[in-house]
Amino acid sequence: MHAWDVSPKEAVKIQHALQDRVKLKDDFGEINTVAGVDVGFEKNNTVTHAAIAVLDFATLDVVETAIAHHPTTFPYVPGLLSFREVPAVLEAMLKLSAQPDLLLCDGQGIAHPRRFGIAAHLGLLLDIPAIGVAKSRLTGTHADVPLEKGCHVPLMDKDEQIGVVLRTRTNVKPLYISPGHRVGLDTAHRIVLQCVTKYRLPETTRHAHKLASGN
């Protein structure tokens, strides 16, 4: 495990060093549980709250949750989000009685300038299949997404597809989905859809968000 008390410049080096270890093909057995991961901060920005909600993949019922409080040590820098949030998430992960089969993270997977968003970083460190589910774009370009739920367009960077922009609810802003680790693009797309019911965000994320913000 690499250090976390690093400068932004060192963080970028770490991303470059780890990026080629990210696996972008499906690599998992039966998926029984899916976990939502989210992080929140206190008014002063001094403490980070990480929350994990583990759901039964078939029923979307919550089977276990964990929360961890961790001092905030890294600033928010676009492209370096994982250095701010992952330490707290790792701490919360240790509190679970069993590791989930797959992670749905708040933020990008490989739809990142160095193909190493928070879902890729977290998935790689834990060696758990992970998917990035972001509420807005960090990098890449795409066509307009039709307004109907289920419609989607590819998220491109030059000639490379790095994700999919997916409308999870009619007439509501789409989500940016990208593989994090041990998951392919199509599979990431399919799994996110399966976790969505009547709201824009997947149930996993909704539960984790509630926990992280003390609700």
Add this chain to the structure above:
DNA sequence: GCGACAG
């Protein structure tokens, strides 16, 4: 040099 920029 001028914007853009996950949470």
Add this chain to the structure above:
DNA sequence: ATCTTGTCGC
């Protein structure tokens, strides 16, 4: 992310 009430639309 967070600070915050009511309000417009399906």
